[in-house]
Amino acid sequence: MVYVPKTEFASAVAQIAAERNIDPKVIKDSISEAVLAAFRRDARERGIEIPEKENYEVEIDTKTGEPKVFQIEGGKKKDVTPPGFGRIAAQTAKQVILQKISEAEKSAILDEYSKRIGTLVSGMVLRFEGPNIIVDIGKAEAVMPPKEQVRAEGYKLNQRLTFYLAEIVEGPRGQQIIASRAHPGLVEGLFRREVPEVANGAVEIKAIAREAGERSKVAVFSNRPGIDPVGSCVGQKGVRVQEVINELNGEKIDIVPFSDEPEKFIAAALSPAEGVTVKIDKKKMEAKTTVPEAQLSLAIGREGQNARLAARLTGFKIDLVGAEGKSGGK
Helix, strand or coil: CCCCCCCHHHHHHHHHHHHCCCCHHHHHHHHHHHHHHHHHHHHHHCCCCCCCCCCEEEEECCCCCCEEEEEEECCEEEECCCCCHHHHHHHHHHHHHHHHHHHHHHHHHHHHHHCCCCCEEEEEEEEEECCEEEEECCCCEEEECHHHCCHHHCCCCCCEEEEEEEEEEEECCEEEEEEECCCHHHHHHHHHHHCHHHHCCCCEEEEEEEECCCEEEEEEECCCCCCCHHHHHHCHHHHHHHHHHHHCCCCEEEEEECCCCHHHHHHHHCCCCCCCEEEEECCCCEEEEEECHHHHHHHHCHHHHHHHHHHHHHCCEEEEEECCCCEEEC
16 A cells, blocks of 8 residues: 655655655755754743753654654653644744755756856846846856956846856855856857858867957868868858857957968968968967068057967967068067
């Protein structure tokens, strides 16, 4: 004969254990601890101080779900459950059950999102907490700290955006999901979303150098015949890259071909400058580049940004020299 719990208390434990995938023993142990704390508190309110050294334990009737408190002394158990304590115990148990539900739900949600780290998610700006922005990402809220924000974007309440799920960290309120608009992974994820060849692996994004909100350089490669990796990412009439730019609120994007030959890769990385010649020192990871005078300002970029991003993209320190001897670099 299968026993069906007859009380609301016991039914709640059984139901929650099944629905929330929590071990019934975990619930009962938590309830026992909480009931014992309530017993001590109740005793204090009645003017009875129970020393912490006193040995007590709680037993929960498996049939009725009713908790009883026993004092352990000399190897013998004595029932010391106060009259009317059942109501206090029931309230305590309810609080523990609700807490366990909350913990189980949060754990399940965090587990789900932990599998999605490194992907994109649609979200909405929910509120501002000091320098942090709280984002509604569906089943959970994520935190976007200042370093993951793009200053130029000027976020507003209820604004809908695409975010990159960067990581899960331990915060002052427990584990927090970190969302980002500044991470290079956002750029890669948007190309994966907009470019079928990137999504199916025909085109590979080899490297990204990004100054969020201003400019990104993306190095792409394909070893499949007949596929132009740069053209695939740009799209017909630039429609694919424009979708990415729109999602990034106008951030400029340079798509360059990756090469295993550093000289070719560095020359491509310095686009839109043309006619660049490169000599490298592999040991020092340095590159001396000569640029036609008319192209030097393009190679350097505004406040050195183009050269700086090219250096980060390729991993080489780049020394730019104009055909007439003027120089600059990163």
